[in-house]
Amino acid sequence: MGDARLLSGLHWGDEIRSSGEVAPPETELTEEEIEGALALMDTMTVDSVTELDVTDHYTEAFHEVIAAKAEHRAPKPVEAEAAPAGQVVDLMAALEASVADARERRGETSGGDATVHEMPTPKKKTPAKKTPAKKTAAKKTTRKRAS
Numbered sequence: 001m002g003d004a005r006l007l008s009g010l011h012w013g014d015e016i017r018s019s020g021e022v023a024p025p026e027t028e029l030t031e032e033e034i035e036g037a038l039a040l041m042d043t044m045t046v047d048s049v050t051e052l053d054v055t056d057h058y059t060e061a062f063h064e065v066i067a068a069k070a071e072h073r074a075p076k077p078v079e080a081e082a083a084p085a086g087q088v089v090d091l092m093a094a095l096e097a098s099v100a101d102a103r104e105r106r107g108e109t110s111g112g113d114a115t116v117h118e119m120p121t122p123k124k125k126t127p128a129k130k131t132p133a134k135k136t137a138a139k140k141t142t143r144k145r146a147s
Contacts, residue, residue: 003020003023004024006019006022
């Protein structure tokens with residue numbers, strides 16, 4: 001609708017807004033960006049979904065469950081495809097390489113081990129002694145009897 005795409009149902013009059021509120025802002029594009037986007041769309045476009053090399057494992061498993069129930073048997077267990085093994089990274093080697101790279105960029109030449117310095121222990125502050133509040137004696141009040 002206008003400059004925006006929207007999905008609509010029945011609305012009360014006070015619920016309808018201008019499409020200007022949700023329209024994307026104007027953007028300047030170069031011819032190179034437009035040509036690149038069109039080329040990308042051309043490479044990703046297929047004439048039919050059947051051309052894609054995809055398998056709907058969910059639907060296959062669902063049909064198996066239906067067939068198994070119709071035949072009064074348990075469905076076949078689903079075989080999970082083994083995920084390709086990831087690359088094992090030596091974190092210490094990566095950290096050391098990162099530190100060496102940072103030192104090189106800063107121009108530091110000392111590639112030796114770091115030195116450990118003893119941290120000074122902070123002096124403990126003794127809390128101030130609290131003096132108890134002075135208690136004042138309650139005043140006695142006398143009542144006169146009414147006769």
